[in-house]
Amino acid sequence: MHPSLRRNRPFVRLWLAQIASNVGDQFYSIALIWYLLQQVGSPSALSLFTIPEMAAGLLFTLLFGAVADRASPRALMIRSDLARFVLVGAVFALMASGVGSLGWFMAIQFGIGLFVALFAPARTVALRAFVPPELMNQANALQDTTFRAIRIGAPMAVAALAAFVPLHWLVLVNALAYAASAWFVAAAGDPPAPPARAVDGLPERMTPGRYARDIRDAYRSLRSNRPLLYTLVFGNMGFLAWQVLWTVGFPVLAANLSGGAASAAAEGGGSGWLGVIVGCYGAGNLFGSLVMTRLPVAKPFHAVVGGWLFLAAGYAVIAAGSDVPWLVCLGAAAAGVGGPVIGIPLLTAIQTMSEPQYTGKVYSLNILSFTLFCIGSSSIGALGFGDLPVPAMFGAGALFLAFMVAAAFALYGREAKRKPPAAVSP
Structure with a gap:
């Protein structure tokens, strides 16, 4: 510490x-x-x-x-x-x-x-x-x-x-x-509170309409803060791939390593392999968190999209060696490293880049975005994604994340070029 x-x-x-x-x-x-x-x-x-x-x-x-x-x-x-x-x-x-x-x-x-x-x-x-x-x-x-x-x-x-x-x-x-x-x-x-708004010198009375306007104002503030907006959007968009591969891809992968779903169900091997895969993923998570405790993050956006590259690389390794246990474990651990590299800078961005009076609301908008992307991912799984061969599942996830990261950098770079240069003092 x-x-x-x-x-x-x-x-x-x-x-x-x-x-x-x-x-x-x-x-x-x-x-x-x-x-x-x-x-x-x-x-x-x-x-x-x-x-x-x-x-x-x-x-x-x-x-x-x-x-x-x-x-x-x-x-x-x-x-x-x-x-x-x-x-x-x-x-x-x-x-x-x-x-x-x-x-x-x-x-x-x-x-x-x-x-x-x-x-x-x-x-x-x-x-x-x-x-x-x-x-x-x-x-x-x-x-x-x-x-x-x-x-x-x-x-x-x-x-x-x-x-x-x-x-x-x-x-x-x-x-x-x-x-x-x-x-x-x-x-x-009690932490210091943000300055309360007042009307005619009196504290503003909170009503359902006032709360709705608060949320609207926070959304407008977020839209105008493009670096934070892109960090939140692309920090959550990757869960379209993550959620379905976590809930469907890993169990199917474990069953295949046990000789197929029928064999795994009969012998109980699938649960054992699933435990090993999830354990490797958890070890990668812990390693990523420990690294982030000592790594200052000046640009949260770059850290967040870089975290998705860890997952893309891990999924690609699994797709290439889905029948080779040590490659599966290596891919799961590499993907696990990405979780903290995404989540920690994302939270830091909310706490340091949003306006103080909107911190709670921007955090809630982020959670809402995360939940909606996870629901969308689960819907993809329900539409037959889990019936694909394991290499196709993880390969599709890796490709989606790679294209998403490329699009994120392209948008972020274009926005940076639009920014007027800072004035230089004589």
Whole structure:
């Protein structure tokens, strides 16, 4: 950790809050999905479980981005954590009672998604206020590294504990983690708020129309800020390829390495190979995050599109050697490096390049864009993309990302040429 960040107490406390909630989230998701699989008995039905949380984000992310720019981000984060403490406590009670109806859990998951959509932009606004711009990329990289390390280590802890502890007690860990997160956020203190707008000397009264105008103003500001706009657009467009290859391409690849889908289903080898591939991808993620903690990023756009080149290269290696295990692992690791190289500068760009009064709203516009591209990617998968041979799937993904990066640089370069040269002092 950079010495200045280590001495930044508000940042350290927000970082500790993130550690607590990330650990709890891993315990919660693994234990709850395993419990529901036992109760429902249908993986297809279980696939519906993530829909309510995504729906809550789509419906409320723009509104909550506007709220985060107006209200105290500290108060919003604390309320969000406490609300999720209550909701996860309800899940604990349902599991302890042996309730198996998926509807109850889906309803609670919508509520959790609602407060996740409130917490994330508030946290982004708070970090911008607490961390100086020159250290923002290192701060985001540290948090990303922490998240990815927990995502590797926490499931192992869950696997070890699940043999001795009932699943509902593992879910309770998440409720306690949210309580701890709320405490750390409260200890961080309130960041300086952007200057409030006033009408006739009085604070402006917020109405639904006012929030709508706030969102419109943020969108107009983003459109006029072409470097930031291109960073966000091309930072998310690549998920058209990533999402379908993550959810369809990797499982099919694992099945093929096991001798085909039928053989994988019969012998269970597919899940083993999938674990190896995802593990290699996760190792690449962690390496990319560690590199980004020490790499200052002066031009987020170039870093973001460069990250997609890592994924394109990884996919190309997989396409060329889809039946050679060591090449598959190498390609997955190379693709994994790209994730943090994209995500960390993208968040840094929002926090340093947007106007201060629009930070939460621009963050929410980014999340909305990401979600829509992921939905589009899933639709591509549903239209028969998964029936293609593995080399064709990953080759198409690599080509799409390569063309996207070329188009991104062409647009960005053309915009840079349009800029009038800076005045030179005599």
